[in-house]
Amino acid sequence: MAADAPNTPESTPSKDNFVVRQLHRMAEMGNRLPDPLTLFALMALAVVLASAALSGTSVTVLEGTPQAQSHEVLSLLSWEGIRWMFLNAIDNFMGFAPLGPVLTVMLGIGIAERTGFVTMGLRVLVESVPKSLITATLIFACVMSSMVADAGYIVLTPLGALIFAGLGRHPIAGLAAAYAGVSGGFSANLLITGLDPMLARLTGQAAQIIDPSYAVNATSNYYFMVASTVFVTAVGTWVTTKFVEPMLGEWDPAQASEPLESVEVVDGDERRNFLISMGVAALVAAGIAFLGAWSGSPLRDPIAEGDPAINTLNSYFQSVEVLIALLFMIPGIVYGVLNKSIKNDKDVAKMASETMGTMGSYIVLAFVAGQFIAYFSWSKIGVVTAVKGAILLESLNLSGIVLLLAFMAVSAVLNLFVGSASAKWAFMAPIFVPMLMMMDLSPEAVQAAYRVGDSVTNIITPLMPYLPIIIVFAQRYVKDIKIGTVLTVMLPYSVAFAIGWSILFIVWVFLGIPLGPGVGVSYAPMP
Template sequence: MDSEKRKANSYIDKFLGLVENVGNKLPHPTTLFALFALAVIILSGIVSLFNFEVIHPGTGEIIKPVSLLTVEGLHRILLNLITNFTSFAPLGTVLVSLLGIAVAEHSGLIGAVLRLLVLKAPKNLLTFVIVFAGILSNTASEIGYVLLVPLSAIIFLAVGRHPIAGLAAAFAGVSGGYSANLLLGTIDPLLAGLSQEAAHIIDATYEVNPAANYYFMFVSTFFIAAAGTWVTEKIVIPRLGAYTGSEKPEEIKELSKEERKGLVYAGVTSLVITIIILIGILPENGFLRDPATQSILKSPFLKGIVSFIFFGGTIVGIAYGIGAKTIKNDNDVIKGMNKSMETLGSYIVLVFFAAQFVAFFNWTNLGMIVAVEGAIILKSSGLGPIPLLLTFIIISSIINL
């Protein structure tokens, strides 16, 4: 039995080693998008030579490839390079939402909430709470790695458990649950923007709301927290064994009086904002509903969810900062926003090349051609809805590695 387990573990280790080696050899994501954009230009010229065409399934229109390896193609690239970038959906949505979240993070609100959540957790639920807090931490992007991972190691050591297990549990929550949450955060506008750009290959008017994935995110939060807890308790901790190091546990500081006051201010402010939103969407003629149809699905509330993330993060963050005395004037608020923008340099560079790739892909009609031909292949394969859905999940998971 033990030999079979060791053999299985060796296979897993080899597979993970292979994934790591392949991943390390891949170019930078920005370089990949630049290469993809160049490949689309070249491929458009090649495909257009063969008079290839497909019929649009919705309109019946004949779709032919458009070559960018022409003088007209060169002119189009030169004239639209800037607008491709500035009109790329994930750019503005991420920047705006992060400005609001940045105030909440800079004021100390998010850090205080995470500390309170972990410090007050019952010992028998500590692992679950740490993984759960790790998942919630992605609301503020990278704060989980910076704050929660080391804090969890200290807490595990303080209660007599292996600190590496605490570190692993927090890391599992932060990284494994990066796209799950109970709240909308900075990652949701990004994913919505990317999905919208992809949808425009088929329908140029299609809009993807940042809250479109919320039900899945909500359920995934508890599922990932439970899975992370099980793996930590049943696999990680037994493999680590008892902690025999000489490191003494650090004193874990409780929230200060100012921090608690800040949380009260933030809680009251959040309650007021929630009441205002409910007044705007619950009544049939609520001011946040669609004025024409009174619908919630296409209401200013859901369409403007990024704005609510911005205003919510900013206002609640300021409220906490006033109570905790971490924000003394407007300069502190602006400083928090500036700090968040400093971290987005690599993202903006990535978006520039990603925007060109998506634009070129749409211009050449290669996206539509691939979509139609792919649909024909899938239809002829005889795959049912469930196997097809599982195939997409597996492919997405492999790409995500």
């Protein structure tokens, strides 16, 4: 008798709960969308047409002040726009932010994976961590990955899929959980990250419109972000087990685009080789940490007069992708030599070439996605949309809890059009920070509310530069998976984070809990 068909978005068991059934229907509708390559090409065309239709639409931020800035939509169908598209097509491709980092990190991971080092590490992890804690551990690690900027997208999302596959769970659920943790939890962390001083500077400048002596420091949201780390971990785990995995159902390894190595019990020789390789990895990690901690390191910047010391690590974090590639590659090669999967340098070169060969579909997709994002940026549609949305909210004359919720909603919606948290805040802060200060909300509270709204739609925005690589990773395990299923799988995380995180923030405000060391939710005007 034939085996039962796997539970897929096209076959909905009657026992599924209401939410899961609706997700199946959404996936079915979404899967009617074109191939991701075609979809990005159509979105790029839509930006071109929209830029022509909206050409000349302008906004002014801080009108009537010395800091006033005007922005106008530029037409890509104008003489200048057409010339720009042709002259910059290659630069748009090469300048696609994730392209270089993704290929660099995947080079290191690919070699380590082909020697068996990554699979061996996952075997040890599966044996060491209780299965009930795997999901929470993965999401927590992904939230914490914002310490190394965007590296979590490249490193942890594929590892999330590998871990779930090794446990016999659906790898797309592991990939989704990891992506939700990295993108949805990007603002949260137990430590201060590079985003904190960046936003604090913009918030402080906006606050000085009302109070010239006001200063906002990088720790201004620290307590709330620590609580948010716990929140994202808990809610992400709940969504994964209650909605995402039931929607995806059982995974059939035959759906994979290439044979995948199974996770088996570790024997003595394998464990010894792995422990030696992990010792090498520890030495490499110590060297990487030393490059960041040593004040004379070539990866440390000199302290400029008037700048905080945290800026001295800019070059270090800009090199993090190369450092991570080495962290995987060196112990991976050691493990390959010990288990005899590497016999000479030609084996290493072959593994590197095979890794880049598997990234071909991503490179093609990156070319089109790079044009789409560059068109959106050059035309200034996103900037003008963001400012007009902010001005509209200001004109509604809302107050109290309704205003806070509306502000977070506007931040979430605008994040679908302007992906960069700092770029968007540069336009929104001068409008909202002074407005909410006059309603007795501190700049730090406004910044925290913005971070919530900005985070919850990171998971589903098509302007997220790392979405193409997520699709490519997913197609490794389900070769026929479509963008509709990928986005539908991510939607429950976005909705749950939006509702739960907003409630957490509102409760925080009502109870008057400090947002950071010495920082409250109320603004006390200067006497």
